[in-house]
Amino acid sequence: MRLLVLAARHYPWVVGTLLVAAAAAVMMATPARELVPWLLGGYALVVAARSAWGMVRDLMAGTLGIDLLAVTAICATVAVGEYWAALVVVLMLTGGEALEDYAAHRARRDLTSLLSHAPERGHQIRPDGTTEDVPIADVRPGDRLVVRPHETVPVDATLVSPSGTFDESTLTGESLPVDLTVGQEVLSGAVNGSSAVTIAATRSAADSQFQQIVALVAEAAESKSRVVRLADRFAVPFTAVALGIAGTAWWLSGEAVRFAEVLVVATPCPLIIAAPVAFMAGMSRAAREGVIVKSSATLEVFHRARTVAFDKTGTLTWGRPDLTDVRPSDAFEADDVLRLAASAEQYSAHTLAASVVAGAQRRGLARSPAEHADEVTAGGVRARVDGRDVVVGKRSFVAEAVGSDIAATPLTSGELAVYVAADRTYTGALVLRDEVRPNARATIADLRRQGIRHILMLTGDAEATAQHVAAELAIDDVRAGCLPADKVAAVRAVTPRPVVMVGDGVNDAPVLATADVGIAMGARGSTAASESADVVILRDDISRVARALAVGRETVDVALQSIWFGISLSVALMLVAAFGVLPAIVGAWLQEAVDVVSILWALRAVGSRGTRGVRTAETPRAEPSRV
Numbered sequence: 001m002r003l004l005v006l007a008a009r010h011y012p013w014v015v016g017t018l019l020v021a022a023a024a025a026v027m028m029a030t031p032a033r034e035l036v037p038w039l040l041g042g043y044a045l046v047v048a049a050r051s052a053w054g055m056v057r058d059l060m061a062g063t064l065g066i067d068l069l070a071v072t073a074i075c076a077t078v079a080v081g082e083y084w085a086a087l088v089v090v091l092m093l094t095g096g097e098a099l100e101d102y103a104a105h106r107a108r109r110d111l112t113s114l115l116s117h118a119p120e121r122g123h124q125i126r127p128d129g130t131t132e133d134v135p136i137a138d139v140r141p142g143d144r145l146v147v148r149p150h151e152t153v154p155v156d157a158t159l160v161s162p163s164g165t166f167d168e169s170t171l172t173g174e175s176l177p178v179d180l181t182v183g184q185e186v187l188s189g190a191v192n193g194s195s196a197v198t199i200a201a202t203r204s205a206a207d208s209q210f211q212q213i214v215a216l217v218a219e220a221a222e223s224k225s226r227v228v229r230l231a232d233r234f235a236v237p238f239t240a241v242a243l244g245i246a247g248t249a250w251w252l253s254g255e256a257v258r259f260a261e262v263l264v265v266a267t268p269c270p271l272i273i274a275a276p277v278a279f280m281a282g283m284s285r286a287a288r289e290g291v292i293v294k295s296s297a298t299l300e301v302f303h304r305a306r307t308v309a310f311d312k313t314g315t316l317t318w319g320r321p322d323l324t325d326v327r328p329s330d331a332f333e334a335d336d337v338l339r340l341a342a343s344a345e346q347y348s349a350h351t352l353a354a355s356v357v358a359g360a361q362r363r364g365l366a367r368s369p370a371e372h373a374d375e376v377t378a379g380g381v382r383a384r385v386d387g388r389d390v391v392v393g394k395r396s397f398v399a400e401a402v403g404s405d406i407a408a409t410p411l412t413s414g415e416l417a418v419y420v421a422a423d424r425t426y427t428g429a430l431v432l433r434d435e436v437r438p439n440a441r442a443t444i445a446d447l448r449r450q451g452i453r454h455i456l457m458l459t460g461d462a463e464a465t466a467q468h469v470a471a472e473l474a475i476d477d478v479r480a481g482c483l484p485a486d487k488v489a490a491v492r493a494v495t496p497r498p499v500v501m502v503g504d505g506v507n508d509a510p511v512l513a514t515a516d517v518g519i520a521m522g523a524r525g526s527t528a529a530s531e532s533a534d535v536v537i538l539r540d541d542i543s544r545v546a547r548a549l550a551v552g553r554e555t556v557d558v559a560l561q562s563i564w565f566g567i568s569l570s571v572a573l574m575l576v577a578a579f580g581v582l583p584a585i586v587g588a589w590l591q592e593a594v595d596v597v598s599i600l601w602a603l604r605a606v607g608s609r610g611t612r613g614v615r616t617a618e619t620p621r622a623e624p625s626r627v
Contacts (some may be wrong), residue, residue, distance in 0.1 A: 013094035040083035047090045048074040073263035080257045088588030119154040123251035136205040143201045147192045157199035157563040165193035241267035249578035265573035265587040268606040274562035281605035282555025289547045290539040298534045304550025306496040311503035312459035321432035323359025328428035339365045339419045344383035344390045347373040358377040391421045446546035457489045486512040564597035
């Protein structure tokens with residue numbers, strides 16, 4: 001009884017239809033059987049009027065309702081006395097809502113699973129050492145929180161405890177727990193292991209990774225694809241064909257019942273439900289792959305994409321150069337040069353500064369505190385270290401501080417140099433290299449196998465460095481020395497289209513918004529890039545780009561297949577019914593079977609066949625602190 005009440009609350013018209021059918025069946029065995037036609041016909045016409053009013057509202061809202069055939073079929077079957085057939089058509093209409101809800105829930109399950117993990121409160125540590133449960137909206141950067149065993153990390157933070165183990169599978173798809181040590185970044189949405197840990201918030205809840213992902217999921221769930229809108233427009237020719245076959249059958253046979261028999265098998269269900277279900281299923285599958293697709297229309301663009309453009313730094317490469325060599329001048333030792341540089345650079349947020357500091361740490365060199373430090377945009381850093389005036393940065397910047405020109409240190413393709421001076425004396429150069437991601441070449445090859453005809457690399461780096469990376473990845477079209485505006489102009493002009501742009505940094509935000517589809521490497525990347533992109537890759541893995549395109553291509557194929565498969569079956573049944581060999585009641589039940597087959601076909605998009613043949617070598621090194 002409770003289940004019936006629950007069903008009646010959510011789907012009153014389905015329950016009503018079943019109750020009317022049951023009541024009519026009981027009445028057939030009683031003297032009241034003469035009232036059965038009135039009961040069935042009256043109820044069917046009420047449902048038809050309800051659907052007709054819905055079509056009117058759709059037209060007033062600027063969209064075309066596609067229940068015309070069903071409404072016409074109900075009226076026709078009632079008019080010719082096929083009351084039970086009319087009730088089966090009513091069941092199709094009312095049951096379609098329940099079936100659509102189930103199918104959409106099945107397809108959306110993985111996409112919305114993140115929402116169930118969203119924490120609402122955090123255990124804040126008070127100054128006296130006690131804890132207080134507070135809404136996560138009240139947590140501010142710098143606040144210390146306790147995360148108990150198996151709880152979800154509420155905000156982005158750094159680990160205060162000596163170590164901790166976290167499950168980031170909800171965020172990244174990585175099934176293995178991640179071991180972190182004190183000072184490393186802990187992402188909101190990660191699930192703590194079996195021991196309580198202390199964290200220090202680095203962002204408010206609204207700015208944290210998990211809440212941004214939740215917002216992307218909500219945006220994605222509400223979107224509607226152009227192919228789905230195209231499915232709506234299939235209703236016009238399909239309706240015309242159905243009415244034409246039904247009218248011709250009536251005219252040739254002279255029997256009005258033929259008109260009703262044809263229309264009961266002319267369902268618009270493949271158009272109403274199948275295509276939207278396929279697209280929601282595809283977005284769900286992409287979410288399982290660690291890819292948030294903000295709009296289902298993006299999947300349709302993936303299906304047609306012919307050009308993919310990549311930013312270099314942080315996308316095709318790691319984005320944080322490694323220190324490979326220290327070249328001191330004659331009067332200095334290599335360790336002294338690196339220690340002075342790292343002591344000055346430790347106050348800079350620049351990517352190269354982090355690389356210098358990391359290089360010093362690997363060599364076990366202790367950094368000295370600076371009395372003061374100033375960063376000059378596009379130049380470098382000046383700092384007072386151990387009583388010395390240290391300058392670190394570009395050759396021209398350091399040469400200006402020294403007061404004379406500095407010879408450029410020899411570099412090979414892919415390398416760059418940071419120069420160092422102390423007390424107006426040149427002390428040496430640091431050589432760094434930004435390594436190409438190990439699976440970048442395989443990803444490029446996968447894209448070509450999927451039919452991408454043009455692959456382009458855009459970068460602000462020098463021509464020699466850009467060409468070195470391009471040669472390693474077999475990319476022919478390279479645009480070096482690009483400012484953000486140059487990247488935008490290049491993407492606007494590139495052919496063939498549509499064009500997909502992949503980037504990660506703040507300077508990529510304009511070009512991601514300009515491309516037909518922008519993909520942001522958002523796992524550790526820029527919030528600005530993620531917000532301007534159409535797709536956000538949650539994992540620091542370039543191979544997810546190829547996976548995303550594969551999912552999009554198969555999803556559109558499945559959506560169109562479900563439409564044409566359902567329509568083809570319906571047309572075949574209409575032609576059979578036109579010859580009078582398919583009674584209305586039998587045709588109505590056969591059409592229900594067509595509806596189920598169309599929806600099950602659409603749900604194939606939930607599967608993983610689209611990634612077969614896509615090489616997805618995982619990124620072999622964890623980089624929790626990379627910029």
